[in-house]
Amino acid sequence: HMAEKGGYKHFMLKEIFEQPRAVRDTLAGRLREEEGDVYLEDLHLSDEQLQGIDRVTIIACGTSWHAALVGKFLIEEHCRVPVEVDIASEFRYRNPVIDEKSLVMLISQSGETADTLAAMREAKRRGAKCVAICNVVDSSIAREADGVVYTHAGPEIGVASTKAFVTQLIALYLFTIRLGRSRGMMTVDAGRALIAAVVRVPALMEEALKLNEQVEKLARNYLQARDFLYLGRGMNYPIALEGALKLKEISYIHAEGYPAGEMKHGPIALIDEHMPVVVLVPQGANYEKVFSNMEEVIARGGRVIAVCSQGDSEVASKAEVALEIPTDGEEVAPIILSIPMQLLAYHVAVLKGTDVDQPRNLAKSVTVE
Numbered sequence: 001h002m003a004e005k006g007g008y009k010h011f012m013l014k015e016i017f018e019q020p021r022a023v024r025d026t027l028a029g030r031l032r033e034e035e036g037d038v039y040l041e042d043l044h045l046s047d048e049q050l051q052g053i054d055r056v057t058i059i060a061c062g063t064s065w066h067a068a069l070v071g072k073f074l075i076e077e078h079c080r081v082p083v084e085v086d087i088a089s090e091f092r093y094r095n096p097v098i099d100e101k102s103l104v105m106l107i108s109q110s111g112e113t114a115d116t117l118a119a120m121r122e123a124k125r126r127g128a129k130c131v132a133i134c135n136v137v138d139s140s141i142a143r144e145a146d147g148v149v150y151t152h153a154g155p156e157i158g159v160a161s162t163k164a165f166v167t168q169l170i171a172l173y174l175f176t177i178r179l180g181r182s183r184g185m186m187t188v189d190a191g192r193a194l195i196a197a198v199v200r201v202p203a204l205m206e207e208a209l210k211l212n213e214q215v216e217k218l219a220r221n222y223l224q225a226r227d228f229l230y231l232g233r234g235m236n237y238p239i240a241l242e243g244a245l246k247l248k249e250i251s252y253i254h255a256e257g258y259p260a261g262e263m264k265h266g267p268i269a270l271i272d273e274h275m276p277v278v279v280l281v282p283q284g285a286n287y288e289k290v291f292s293n294m295e296e297v298i299a300r301g302g303r304v305i306a307v308c309s310q311g312d313s314e315v316a317s318k319a320e321v322a323l324e325i326p327t328d329g330e331e332v333a334p335i336i337l338s339i340p341m342q343l344l345a346y347h348v349a350v351l352k353g354t355d356v357d358q359p360r361n362l363a364k365s366v367t368v369e
């Protein structure tokens with residue numbers, strides 16, 4: 001079985017290391033650098049249609065829902081359209097405010113998740129235009145949607161999503177550029193700048209993957225933990241949720257992701273010397289705020305695993321562990337931060353001896369309700 005795993009011990013690790021390639025494939029042929037725009041071959045929505053919408057609702061489950069939360073941040077920031085994010089099993093049993101002027105986006109790696117498919121049918125019934133971000137060509141959701149932005153991650157075998165997630169994020173950056181440009185909310189220069197940022201992603205990921213050995217070594221210090229807390233702010237907050245989900249899924253350690261500024265309203269009560277707290281504190285917007293949240297954790301004895309920018313000696317001197325990621329990418333930080341989140345969950349799970357690629361009770365794709 002080592003051969004089909006490309007020499008890696010698990011599909012999950014193979015897929016983590018495939019991510020730079022998966023991102024390159026998802027970008028291939030789509031960038032129009034000159035115009036500061038992108039070409040999405042299966043989007044099937046004209047500029048006029050994109051101009052006609054007055055809201056975006058993004059619907060998904062699981063890891064794909066975390067991608068959706070990053071999408072809200074990107075679209076609101078760059079396109080100035082209100083974006084709502086919903087979990088598919090909630091959306092389909094609500095009475096959502098959706099009409100012909102709504103753009104509904106479904107994010108699903110498999111394109112077969114029953115709740116997401118049902119949510120799309122409900123949105124269509126109410127007249128919304130539906131766009132899907134899918135990894136599986138001709139899957140049910142991709143076929144029924146008005147348009148698709150395919151991720152080109154390739155088949156994902158590990159139940160815990162890795163390369164599908166980061167390519168969903170890439171698809172969201174691309175869609176944001178298209179929506180912003182078509183609606184005149186994004187200048188050519190702003191479009192070019194965002195394209196330049198996503199083009200740098202594969203190289204930044206290669207750099208971040210070098211953390212593998214460090215994470216493998218430190219993982220053994222956390223096997224006894226009963227709970228983990230993950231903190232982030234802004235568009236890195238969904239990555240805290242995703243980091244916690246990865247750990248839960250494959251290591252069976254309870255973990256919770258929280259917006260760092262909300263910690264004082266509850267989870268701070270849990271912090272003691274037994275509690276590892278992963279703090280996402282890269283340079284950029286919110287840095288000072290998250291830094292002070294980290295200090296609050298340390299003051300209560302929490303064991304901080306900080307993920308910070310390379311060379312941040314201030315964070316490194318305070319945290320129990322500092323995982324340093326490349327500094328060159330505030331715009332794409334959620335993507336780069338995902339790598340240490342995946343590696344930490346992976347190595348803790350391997351050391352605990354769980355079935356990393358097939359965690360108990362979980363399915364790769366949930367096609368029944």
Ligand code: G6P
Binds near residue numbers: 061363
């Ligand atoms: C299952 C998988 C998750 C995935 C979720 C949504 O729970 O175990 O990894 O994020 O379904 O799947 P989808 O294919 O719709 O993205």
